[in-house]
Structure formats: C-alpha cells, structure tokens
Amino acid sequence: MIAQPKLQAAINNKPAVVCRVRPVLWWCVAFFVGMGVLGTIGVGLTCKGPHDTKSWLLAGCVGLPLFAIALLGALWNLYLQVVADETGLRWRNMWGHWRCATWPEVTDYYEKLMAKNKPWTIVETTKGKIKLDNDMSNRPAMREYIEAHATRARAHAWGLLGTRIEDDWPQTFGYNTVDNRINKIVFWLFWPGWIFWLGAASKGKNGSLLEIFGALPWPLKLLGGLIMLGAAGSYPALLLVLARPTLQAMRSRENQSITVSPTRIIFEAGTERIEAAWDEVTDYFIAPYQRRLASDAGGYYGVITKQGTFDFLLSIKQVQLLKAIIQQYARNAAVTEWKRRGETAPDVLGGAASCWSGGFVGVGQRIYHYRTRTNRAFLWFPTTLALMPLFATWISTQLPMGLENPDGTQHHPAPWMGVFFGALALWGWWRYYTANIRTDKYGITQYGLFGKRSIAWEEVTEYYMGGDDVLTFGHVIGTNTRIWFYPTIANGEELQAEIMRSATHSRTHAWGSH
Secondary structure (H helix, E strand, C coil): CCCCCCCCHHHCCCCCEEEEHHHHHHHHHHHHHHHHHHHHEEEECCCCCCCCHHHHHHHHHHHHHHHHHHHHHHHHHCCCEEECCCEEEEECCCCCCCCEEEEEEEEEEEEEEEECCCCCEEEECCCCEEECCCCCHHHHHHHHHHHCCCCCCCCCCCCCCCCCCCCCCCEEECCHHHHHHHHHHHHHHHHHHHHHHHHHHHCCCCCHHHHHHHCCCCCHEEEEEEHHHHHHHHHHHHHHHHHHHHHHHHHHHHCCCEEEECCEEEEEEEEEEEEEEEEHHHEEEEEEECCCCCCCCCCCEEEEEEEEEEEECCCCCCCHHHHHEEEEEEEECCCCCCCCCCCCCCEECCCCHHCCCCCCCCCEEEECCCCCCHHHHHHHHHHHHHHHHHHHHHHHHCCCCCCCCCCCCCCCCCCCHHHHHHHEEEEEEEHHHHHHEEEEECCEEECCCCEEEEEHHHHCCEEEEEEEEHCCCEEEEEECEEEEEEECCHHHHHHHHHHHHHHHCCCCCCCCCC
C-alpha cells in the first residue's frame, strides 16, 4: 500500500509517457545465467563425489557471482520505470520503490557524459535525480514531454551539461588528471612486477619451464621458446613502444591548458597564449599523431583560429566535453563536426571495389561489409581462446610428467571454454565473410544470419544508436521490420550519412542514443 497521497493520486492518473528498460537487455541476463550454468557444470565435472568439498566450493565461487549479476539485471529490467503525466513525474528504482515530483519541483534537465562518454538523460527535482538510461524505451517522447511541462526549470531546452549558457563558466581543461597520474604509476610499478613474475614462472611442481620445454621433441622446443619469448618480452615491448611515448607526450604538455567560455577560447602553454573569439575559429579536425600512442592512438585534435593554431590530445581532462563545446560554439568554422584528416591506408580489406556489387566503384548497390583489419584483429582473440584447451591438452600428452593437479591426477582443461569461444569465433568469422548491408536509391537491405531483410527508404520510421559499450548497435526501424549493424562495419560513417540523407520520412533526422 502506498502511503503518500500525492503519489497515489499520480498513479491514478493515466500516464502520458512511460519509459522502461528495453526487452533486449534480457539477453544480457540470459548470458550471465548461461555462463553461470556452464561454469558450475565445468567445475562440477571435476568433482570426485559429494564429499569433494574443495571442488564444490570452487563451483560455487564460479557460479554464484554470475547468478548474482543475472539477478540484479533481472530486477533492473523488471522494476526500473519512469512515468510522466499532467501532474508530474514518478519513477521506480530496481528495488521497487516509487518516488514522485510535480512539474514545479523539476529544477533542471540535461544530458551528461557518463564514464563511457555516452550522454545520459538526467532530470533534477527537489525529490531526487532521475536518470534515463540509453537502453530505455520512449526516451525521445519523454524528453519532449519534460521540455514542454517543466517550465520552471533552470534549462529551457535539452543540452549537454557543461555546454549550456546557464552552466558555470569559464571551464579549464588540462593534463594533470587522476587517470594520467595512475598511468605513470602503473608504468613504473610494472618493471619490478615483471621481474618477480619471471622468477615465479621459472619454477613449478613439475620443474622449471626450461626443464619442461627441454623434455619436448625439438619442434615443440622451438614453439615453447617462442611462447616464452612472447610471454616474457611482449609486455615490456608494448610498454616501451606504446606507453613510453604516451607518457613523454603528456609530460611535454603538463603546462598546457585550454580555457573556454561562451564568448572565447584560450590556449596557454607556458609563455605562449592564443586567445580567440568563437567567430574567429575557422576550422577544427582530427589528425593522426606522428607516433602511435597507447592512450592517443586516435590522433590529436587541432583547432585553427585567426590568432593561431593549437592542438590537444585524447588524454586531456574531459576531452569529449571539450570537443562538444568547440563543436557547439565555433559556428563560423568550415566544418560542423569533428572529422579525421590525413588518414593513412584505409581499414577496409578488398579495396574500394569490394564496396560495390558491380565489382567497380560506382557500379551496382553500395555494400557495407565487415571485412576490415580491425574486425579481423578482434576475431583472433576468441579464436585463440577456443584453441587453447586443445593445444594445452596436446602439450600435456607430450610432456613426460604430464600436467598434474595438486592431488596427483592428470589435469585436462575444461572443454566448455573451447566450446563457448569456438561458437563465438565461428559466428564472428561467418559475419566477417558473409554479413553485409546494401543500399541503393530504393532502400536498404541487410544480409544476416536469418536471411535478407529490406526496408524501403519511405518506410523508415526511425534510426538511432542503441545499447552500451560492446553491445552498441545501429538500428534502422521500418514499418514491419528492423535492420541493425555493428559500429565497426566498413565505412560506417558513410552508411549513417546515407541513411540520414535518404530516409526523409523518418521522425528522427540525426543519429543519437535512443
């Protein structure tokens, strides 16, 4: 029974807009349940009987955390809800507790960049904050309803927190951040840890690694030596090649800062100072850095003004917010958004002709496939994990002493890991070679695991980016079906631009989080 009369009256009203978690997130819950079941069964198969306490305890340690995550996800999907009507807002958290606020109690609303640099929709009230996740339904309708009814709020339109006129100004961005300091500490602590690891890895129950590899046939000796060389030398090599230039670049920029306000932008580096009004910013762009950096592999960000040119790295404080401010206030620039320039060889495999069904550039349908160097590199990870149990079992049969468990029995890697990652790798390689999206003047077609799906351009009702992290997908919604694609698709920016240009009947006119 609800004790608050105001809340009870609000619930009795017919809701105008309701936001709930999308049903697709139940797949995430199913994933953790499946991993918990597989992990528990995999460890349970090694148990010798009901009195094998250690093995059953290990099975519980593997399965219980995954089941707990699945339970929290289920509660999140079931209970999380935001409702708007003529009286105000009410919202329920994952524990089922309702709260409410009238429209005069709404003090502000905005978008805020969260940890993964994706904006969340946030509403501030005198009764607490409401956070609309990107995976909640009806977010566009909810935003319009709030903007129309929250007339006493600080804001009068939706905007990114930190870029609005009513926000606190000026803002200063520099390189003296917690993340950069942590990177330095990790870099210098790695070396004693690496030396300790070499000493610990050289000893074991079955003898040192050198003794183990020495007992193998000569082809496996060579393979073992390469494995040892890679394991012992790959991490230091990566640190020296990637992390060290990154730290040097940040050290050279420690005295640099960028200060912005609604009227101007100021760059300072020691005695150097460039100050320009926003209408004096003529261009901004992304360019590849001269040396590959671990935290700035995407390049540097250049800004051209009538007073001078300067740049900044990805490791600067709140870089996404700084980019958004420049993009919003530099209205006289030659571009309207950040774009890459001076790129090296394209990532697409097969050349430009592979992107057209006629075999020549400009002939036939435009093809957007997944055959890129980036996708191919990522696919080797699950492929390697799928082969590891087979490789480890084979190596075990070649060793005179075998691989023994602490109780003296022979150890064999759990096959379920190979099965899981093998299925994931097969699906990924199939998608790499066969899945694609094609467009022409009539519409858009997807060739996927479940066959062909087509949507005419005039039937496209909506398009957006949905999901979070690695589960973010582009969605094109039609009258009777939908098409989705992964952001790493070849020429993905061109695909999004073509959809925006051709889907003239869509109620959305720009790509954004749904």
